[in-house]
Amino acid sequence: MKRATIIDIAKALGVTPSTVSRALSGSVRVSVATRKKVEEKAEELGYQPNVMASSLRRGRSDTIGMLVPRVNRHFFSHVISAVEQILNPAGYNLLICQSYERLYNEKLALQALLKNRVAGIIMSHSMETDNFDHIKSITNENIPLIQFDRASATVAGPRIINDNFSGAYMAVKHLIKSGYKRIAHLTGALSVNVYSERYRGYRYALEEASLPLLEEYVLEEAITKETGFERTRQLLETTETDAIFCAGDFSAIGAIQAIQSLGMKVPDDIGVVGFANEPFAELLTPKLTTVEQNAYDVGNKAARALIEIIEKGSLITDEEIIPVRLLVRESSIKF
Numbered sequence: 024m025k026r027a028t029i030i031d032i033a034k035a036l037g038v039t040p041s042t043v044s045r046a047l048s049g050s051v052r053v054s055v056a057t058r059k060k061v062e063e064k065a066e067e068l069g070y071q072p073n074v075m076a077s078s079l080r081r082g083r084s085d086t087i088g089m090l091v092p093r094v095n096r097h098f099f100s101h102v103i104s105a106v107e108q109i110l111n112p113a114g115y116n117l118l119i120c121q122s123y124e125r126l127y128n129e130k131l132a133l134q135a136l137l138k139n140r141v142a143g144i145i146m147s148h149s150m151e152t153d154n155f156d157h158i159k160s161i162t163n164e165n166i167p168l169i170q171f172d173r174a175s176a177t178v179a180g181p182r183i184i185n186d187n188f189s190g191a192y193m194a195v196k197h198l199i200k201s202g203y204k205r206i207a208h209l210t211g212a213l214s215v216n217v218y219s220e221r222y223r224g225y226r227y228a229l230e231e232a233s234l235p236l237l238e239e240y241v242l243e244e245a246i247t248k249e250t251g252f253e254r255t256r257q258l259l260e261t262t263e264t265d266a267i268f269c270a271g272d273f274s275a276i277g278a279i280q281a282i283q284s285l286g287m288k289v290p291d292d293i294g295v296v297g298f299a300n301e302p303f304a305e306l307l308t309p310k311l312t313t314v315e316q317n318a319y320d321v322g323n324k325a326a327r328a329l330i331e332i333i334e335k336g337s338l339i340t341d342e343e344i345i346p347v348r349l350l351v352r353e354s355s356i357k358f
Contacts, residue, residue, distance in 0.1 A: 251277025
């Protein structure tokens, strides 16, 4: 079936195509009554604007590309929501891609966004990303890029990042004040900035309290429920761990399940703290102490920074660190 055009709408209403075009763009040169008639007729005929052609005429796209590791994570879904709250009223549409934590998928997604002529990109890189040349190529083509959460300082442009160091420091300091002394750390790949910063906060809190930092107490590749369970069993079978700081709440679930599977109790025998404040954190038994990230501020600031660059040509290169807070619950306080 032939797609309705501006000319079809004009013929149906007995007006010129230019009047229809101005009405659909919200021009004040067209009366409110005429705009309403045009909009109603456009809907009746099933008119859909040619976004690509419109972008070419105006010299820029209204589409922003966004690439995240997974949309089903509480943090990333809330960042996306915050980004849309800023972009949509400003006249931009959001095209969302997922890398599913794979470097190959990340490269394909970025290529797809470039082919769609996006006006800019907001992204958080995958767990596998250890070389950033494919991301640098975006800025080399003068496409505005904002990195958030997982970001590399080797890539030009703004970085909006949670205060991972302070969050980890507060978490481990809390465990120490609660009486735990042999604190292990389950983390992701330390080549990723968010996990290296959380590790640095963990290490600093131990050093400040003159507690030993033992290599066997730090286990990487432990951010899922399954790996959290496996690494915790390994810790409890080979070390004298009495508390675990997890770099994510999913690994904390696995840690709690592993502790309980061995007939031990949280927090009496082993204290557990997570990171992210996923929705399930307060529903666990015991309720999980965790670090809450401010996803709204991250998304809000990322979107505003991108609009600033696109519309004003501003050269923003700063790194902005968003505060986090520790939510103390049952899993880390000895009774």
